Amino acid sequence: MPRKPKPPDLLARCCPSTQLRAGEYIRIGGALGTLGMGGAVIRNVGRLRASGHDRIELGVVPGERQWYIARNGKVFRYESEGKKAGPAYPPLDPTELESNEERGRWADALAREFIDTHTAPSVRKVVPAMVHRYHAMVAAYLQGAMVDQALKLVERNTEDFARACSADWGVRELTRGTPTIRHAITVSLALQLPVDDASMLVEYAAFFEMRLPIVQRETAARMYQEAARMLSLLLPVWNIRGAGTDWKTLGTSVEDIFHRQFVRMANDADARALAADVVMGMRQAVTEVGESPLAWQYQDRAGSPTSLEEAASNLAEYDSARPELDIEDRKL
Numbered sequence: 001m002p003r004k005p006k007p008p009d010l011l012a013r014c015c016p017s018t019q020l021r022a023g024e025y026i027r028i029g030g031a032l033g034t035l036g037m038g039g040a041v042i043r044n045v046g047r048l049r050a051s052g053h054d055r056i057e058l059g060v061v062p063g064e065r066q067w068y069i070a071r072n073g074k075v076f077r078y079e080s081e082g083k084k085a086g087p088a089y090p091p092l093d094p095t096e097l098e099s100n101e102e103r104g105r106w107a108d109a110l111a112r113e114f115i116d117t118h119t120a121p122s123v124r125k126v127v128p129a130m131v132h133r134y135h136a137m138v139a140a141y142l143q144g145a146m147v148d149q150a151l152k153l154v155e156r157n158t159e160d161f162a163r164a165c166s167a168d169w170g171v172r173e174l175t176r177g178t179p180t181i182r183h184a185i186t187v188s189l190a191l192q193l194p195v196d197d198a199s200m201l202v203e204y205a206a207f208f209e210m211r212l213p214i215v216q217r218e219t220a221a222r223m224y225q226e227a228a229r230m231l232s233l234l235l236p237v238w239n240i241r242g243a244g245t246d247w248k249t250l251g252t253s254v255e256d257i258f259h260r261q262f263v264r265m266a267n268d269a270d271a272r273a274l275a276a277d278v279v280m281g282m283r284q285a286v287t288e289v290g291e292s293p294l295a296w297q298y299q300d301r302a303g304s305p306t307s308l309e310e311a312a313s314n315l316a317e318y319d320s321a322r323p324e325l326d327i328e329d330r331k332l
Contacts, residue, residue: 063090
């Protein structure tokens with residue numbers, strides 16, 4: 001007697017098979033999954049967020065009025081109140097479109113239809129206003145930083161500040177970026193904003209990103225201060241010049257500095273055969289060791305520090321260290 005298939009324990013019906021792996025990036029129009037062996041291909045519309053839910057990958061099958069959702073490495077057939085739910089008209093096949101621009105318009109139209117259909121009217125009205133206000137705050141801080149540098153006879157424009165944030169950023173990523181904690185902290189550090197301004201920007205971005213009012217002003221200020229302290233240690237010239245730092249001459253950026261530090265920590269953990277949770281739980285303290293201006297001393301959760309000789313991670317490429325960072329007193 002054939003075994004009865006196990007019913008899915010999810011609200012949406014699970015597709016018979018999928019090509020998606022957890023954390024995998026699928027380009028627009030690419031194969032998000034398949035409907036069984038040799039079945040129709042689910043085409044990726046893109047990553048989006050409807051109402052207060054987590055981000056999902058939206059997919060469609062060309063010619064079929066049905067939404068498909070990818071989440072946590074699995075693809076599901078979307079249903080609403082037990083009925084099939086899909087776009088108003090059968091979508092086209094993106095592989096038949098000639099250019100990436102056309103595929104982008106194809107994806108934007110479908111994503112907008114899904115968001116408008118599955119987002120509460122109040123949320124749909126408030127969210128664009130939140131994004132507009134965040135962009136206005138970033139623009140105001142940018143203008144203030146450029147004026148402040150002009151008074152010091154230092155010429156800085158929007159392209160320079162975008163390059164200061166990340167080598168991959170342009171003007172659009174800086175001024176029209178999606179409000180996230182990472183974006184807010186990176187911009188605040190590139191402009192070396194006062195704590196009050198930076199904490200307000202981070203708090204606002206966190207509220208938009210998480211859709212939860214759990215990051216308050218004090219928490220946002222603490223996050224920014226710790227990031228500023230770390231950057232001042234890794235790049236002392238930033239503590240001196242602030243928004244006037246010549247990132248182009250240095251050949252680096254705020255994101256690059258932190259990414260390199262992450263790689264150092266990962267390499268150090270790998271060399272000591274430490275687990276990732278142990279590395280994340282370590283307390284970092286700055287200590288001078290010999291002639292090296294910066295070295296990291298690690299202390300585990302049990303409170304047993306390793307020896308300085310073992311814990312020292314030589315950062316001698318920087319000339320000096322300035323642990324003191326009175327960021328609160330810096331005003332535009």
